[in-house]
Amino acid sequence: MRTLIIFYSLEGNTRFIANVINEELQGDIIELKPKKKIPSKGFRKFLWGGKQVLFNEKPEIEDIKVDFAKYDLIVFGTPVWASNFAPVFNTFFQKYNIRDKKIALFCCHGGGGEGKTFIKFKEQLKENIFLGETLFQDPLKKDKENNALSAKKWINEIKNDN
Ligand SMILES: Cc1cc2nc3c(=O)[nH]c(=O)nc-3n(C[C@H](O)[C@H](O)[C@H](O)COP(=O)(O)O)c2cc1C
Numbered sequence: 245m246r247t248l249i250i251f252y253s254l255e256g257n258t259r260f261i262a263n264v265i266n267e268e269l270q271g272d273i274i275e276l277k278p279k280k281k282i283p284s285k286g287f288r289k290f291l292w293g294g295k296q297v298l299f300n301e302k303p304e305i306e307d308i309k310v311d312f313a314k315y316d317l318i319v320f321g322t323p324v325w326a327s328n329f330a331p332v333f334n335t336f337f338q339k340y341n342i343r344d345k346k347i348a349l350f351c352c353h354g355g356g357g358e359g360k361t362f363i364k365f366k367e368q369l370k371e372n373i374f375l376g377e378t379l380f381q382d383p384l385k386k387d388k389e390n391n392a393l394s395a396k397k398w399i400n401e402i403k404n405d406n
Pocket residue numbers: 252253254255256257258259289290291292293294322323324325326327328352353354355356357359381382383
């Protein structure tokens with residue numbers, strides 16, 4: 245199965261899990277990067293990021309070169325922002341129409357759970373087949389090793405069942 249991981253990460257948690265998953269999948273991996281840097285420290289990040297979610301903003305992202313036709317499975321990973329996916333995915337979904345793929349979703353949250361994150365992904369990815377979804381609580385801060393293990397277990401089950 246040819247696989248692609250597409251993720252965004254402000255503080256490294258989602259990047260950590262995305263890399264762990266890709267060690268298992270040995271596929272391609274793309275990090276979405278906003279052109280304008282968001283403050284990643286202190287309280288300002290919540291104001292900045294929260295505002296972007298609230299107003300459904302589409303921050304400009306750096307160009308990505310990808311031929312989606314090459315892949316069978318696409319894994320999306322995002323931090324939970326105001327109970328949603330990070331706004332860079334608004335931009336991504338406006339640009340790209342993903343269809344007829346197998347999809348797996350994961351998110352990293354700070355203790356509030358996934359909120360509407362998976363529902364919102366599914367709204368944008370209607371014409372695809374969903375294989376699974378999972379969440380991790382600040383894996384870099386809390387029990388890094390166990391989070392890595394459960395990420396591996398999760399993706400291997402998806403890979404082996406399909
Ligand atoms: C703007 C912003 C909004 C957030 N909103 C939520 C939230 O609604 N629920 C939650 O559990 N965590 C929330 N968090 C915490 C992050 O989801 C969490 O720390 C995550 O692990 C960060 O992933 P990252 O390191 O890949 O950026 C928020 C963080 C930021 C910066």
